[in-house]
Amino acid sequence: MTSKKSKILILGFGTVGQGFFDLFSRKRDMLGLNNVTISEIVDMKFGHIVDPKPDILKEIANGKTFPQKDVISAIKESDADIVCEFTWLNLKTAEPAYSHVKTALELGKHVITTNKGPSALKFKELTELANKRGVKFLMKGTVMAGTPSFNLLDLLPGAEVKSVRGIMNGTTNYILTSMEQGKDFSVALKEAQELGYAEADPTNDVDGFDAASKITIISHILGWKHEFSDVKIEGIRKVTPEQAKEKTKLIAYSDKSTIYVKPSRLPKEDILSGVSGVMNAIEIETDTMGKIYAMGPGAGKIQTAQAALTDLMKIVKG
Amino acid sequence: MTSKKSKILILGFGTVGQGFFDLFSRKRDMLGLNNVTISEIVDMKFGHIVDPKPDILKEIANGKTFPQKDVISAIKESDADIVCEFTWLNLKTAEPAYSHVKTALELGKHVITTNKGPSALKFKELTELANKRGVKFLMKGTVMAGTPSFNLLDLLPGAEVKSVRGIMNGTTNYILTSMEQGKDFSVALKEAQELGYAEADPTNDVDGFDAASKITIISHILGWKHEFSDVKIEGIRKVTPEQAKEKTKLIAYSDKSTIYVKPSRLPKEDILSGVSGVMNAIEIETDTMGKIYAMGPGAGKIQTAQAALTDLMKIVKG
Numbered sequence: 001m002t003s004k005k006s007k008i009l010i011l012g013f014g015t016v017g018q019g020f021f022d023l024f025s026r027k028r029d030m031l032g033l034n035n036v037t038i039s040e041i042v043d044m045k046f047g048h049i050v051d052p053k054p055d056i057l058k059e060i061a062n063g064k065t066f067p068q069k070d071v072i073s074a075i076k077e078s079d080a081d082i083v084c085e086f087t088w089l090n091l092k093t094a095e096p097a098y099s100h101v102k103t104a105l106e107l108g109k110h111v112i113t114t115n116k117g118p119s120a121l122k123f124k125e126l127t128e129l130a131n132k133r134g135v136k137f138l139m140k141g142t143v144m145a146g147t148p149s150f151n152l153l154d155l156l157p158g159a160e161v162k163s164v165r166g167i168m169n170g171t172t173n174y175i176l177t178s179m180e181q182g183k184d185f186s187v188a189l190k191e192a193q194e195l196g197y198a199e200a201d202p203t204n205d206v207d208g209f210d211a212a213s214k215i216t217i218i219s220h221i222l223g224w225k226h227e228f229s230d231v232k233i234e235g236i237r238k239v240t241p242e243q244a245k246e247k248t249k250l251i252a253y254s255d256k257s258t259i260y261v262k263p264s265r266l267p268k269e270d271i272l273s274g275v276s277g278v279m280n281a282i283e284i285e286t287d288t289m290g291k292i293y294a295m296g297p298g299a300g301k302i303q304t305a306q307a308a309l310t311d312l313m314k315i316v317k318g
Numbered sequence: 319m320t321s322k323k324s325k326i327l328i329l330g331f332g333t334v335g336q337g338f339f340d341l342f343s344r345k346r347d348m349l350g351l352n353n354v355t356i357s358e359i360v361d362m363k364f365g366h367i368v369d370p371k372p373d374i375l376k377e378i379a380n381g382k383t384f385p386q387k388d389v390i391s392a393i394k395e396s397d398a399d400i401v402c403e404f405t406w407l408n409l410k411t412a413e414p415a416y417s418h419v420k421t422a423l424e425l426g427k428h429v430i431t432t433n434k435g436p437s438a439l440k441f442k443e444l445t446e447l448a449n450k451r452g453v454k455f456l457m458k459g460t461v462m463a464g465t466p467s468f469n470l471l472d473l474l475p476g477a478e479v480k481s482v483r484g485i486m487n488g489t490t491n492y493i494l495t496s497m498e499q500g501k502d503f504s505v506a507l508k509e510a511q512e513l514g515y516a517e518a519d520p521t522n523d524v525d526g527f528d529a530a531s532k533i534t535i536i537s538h539i540l541g542w543k544h545e546f547s548d549v550k551i552e553g554i555r556k557v558t559p560e561q562a563k564e565k566t567k568l569i570a571y572s573d574k575s576t577i578y579v580k581p582s583r584l585p586k587e588d589i590l591s592g593v594s595g596v597m598n599a600i601e602i603e604t605d606t607m608g609k610i611y612a613m614g615p616g617a618g619k620i621q622t623a624q625a626a627l628t629d630l631m632k633i634v635k636g
Contacts (some may be wrong), residue, residue: 005604027476080346092496137595152473156466158341158348202400219567257325271593273592274589288341288464288623289614289620290614291614291622292466292615293611293612294466294470295589295610297607302606302607303606306474306476306607310473310474310579
């Protein structure tokens with residue numbers, strides 16, 4: 001049980017926002033969060049929801065909307081001390097999420113985000129701002145949803161990271177796994193789109209930008225100097241079914257001096273070669289442990305909400 | 319930097335104890351542990367070492383010994399607030415480690431152990447004692463050394479565990495991997511013994527007792543009711559090279575109602591089927607994440623010391 005009262009403002013009430021509301025409500029008692037409330041929600045479609053009732057998910061599913069409100073004004077006028085940024089991804093300018101996060105941090109509010117835009121493109125500026133204001137800027141959900149990834153290092157105090165390597169994009173791994181049966185890239189992509197694993201415009205995934213944003217975020221967290229624009233990116237459009245059959249995976253890699261995303265043929269002994277479908281995986285090499293691995297879902301409504309809940313507990317429990 | 323001064327008493331100065339002394343000394347500054355010291359060491363062979371100098375590892379390597387001291391007396395007379403139990407394993411009585419841990423906890427000292435004896439056989443009694451005295455009884459190193467295992471749940475607050483499954487014994491996995499090339503069990507065992515992966519008396523490993531002790535510890539940590547004596551145990555002596563080739567692995571499993579260790583044939587799609595050699599792996603199924611996995615070394619001097627250091631940070635940082 002925490003004694004300090006906390007209020008949460010949610011920005012963006014799509015899949016992740018609704019998943020977080022649902023998960024928070026179900027786990028609140030168990031986690032001793034009786035002094036923590038979701039006090040406000042702002043969403044382009046649903047409007048500005050103050051003191052949402054427990055059945056808000058039903059209400060909006062039934063078409064209920066609330067008064068429109070400008071997001072920046074909502075952040076400025078809110079007495080919430082924690083802001084959850086769950087709006088849409090923009091890997092060119094990071095907007096509008098960047099302005100949301102910056103405004104919240106400037107006002108001394110903690111920020112939890114699952115948005116790779118501000119995390120990958122504006123990490124240093126926003127982290128420095130958070131440190132200056134004495135608040136946290138947390139983003140577990142940007143890399144492998146709730147599946148342990150860079151936060152494995154919380155379990156290895158003192159360990160120094162030599163390199164990080166992983167399969168961090170489920171869409172491309174699904175397509176490559178599907179191509180192992182002899183399908184061409186274009187056929188496998190179309191199937192992935194029909195199943196909802198790939199978007200209508202699949203660029204972010206298949207051209208490697210999504211994986212690149214994730215390895216950039218990890219690199220920032222480790223204190224390395226790489227920026228998103230430094231990542232050498234090669235997507236999977238040119239991978240052949242033969243190469244897929246030989247366990248060619250879209251590998252994101254970084255060490256202190258190198259950072260890239262590229263399709264790489266993995267030897268059979270490499271445990272990452274067995275990672276199939278939408279599953280994500282990370283390998284972290286440290287001085288004390290050698291290589292350790294974590295694997296699991298890299299997306300999903302409740303899986304991403306778990307990441308935000310993990311970040312919330314870091315803030316609330318100090 | 320921690321402000322509270324802490325003193326550590328190490329019981330048992332073999333591989334793990336020496337590894338911990340070495341790792342602690344190297345990582346102390348980085349972890350802000352300037353107020354934490356290893357103030358005493360007691361070992362059957364090297365004696366009672368008070369205020370060990372930084373070059374103690376060299377001194378004992380050169381044959382230096384110290385006055386003999388009864389371990390229980392050393393615990394009782396010590397002003398250390400943290401006791402590290404690194405003595406030998408006994409899966410029948412848990413002694414002498416059980417008496418060491420009990421004595422330390424009764425005196426209100428935190429206990430870190432890598433010893434599966436007291437952790438598997440006396441978990442409830444010792445945990446209740448620790449709770450009563452307001453101290454911690456931590457044992458990360460008993461399951462997969464420093465590789466994240468049950469402590470993955472520290473990264474998933476609110477998640478409820480449905481089941482745990484894993485390859486938790488490196489010796490048997492090494493033997494089974496070696497048998498995939500057509501070697502009989504007895505040949506593979508002999509090679510593992512020559513390489514130092516298996517002991518002269520291989521019972522604890524090949525008959526499944528080591529894996530059983532680990533799944534029991536996990537089950538205890540999850541609050542399930544299984545005792546070590548409840549585990550249905552089947553070892554690998556009867557596995558044939560053909561079965562090994564078909565990815566038969568020694569699987570430890572538990573859910574709320576079942577607990578067992580047995581050789582199990584894994585389908586190719588099962589990511590655990592690709593875990594080879596001495597590598598360990600765990601699968602945890604929760605309500606929020608579905609199945610997640612961690613893999614890495616399950617033994618080793620520094621790898622086990624990392625586990626004890628992880629536990630130490632839990633105590634020191636609260």
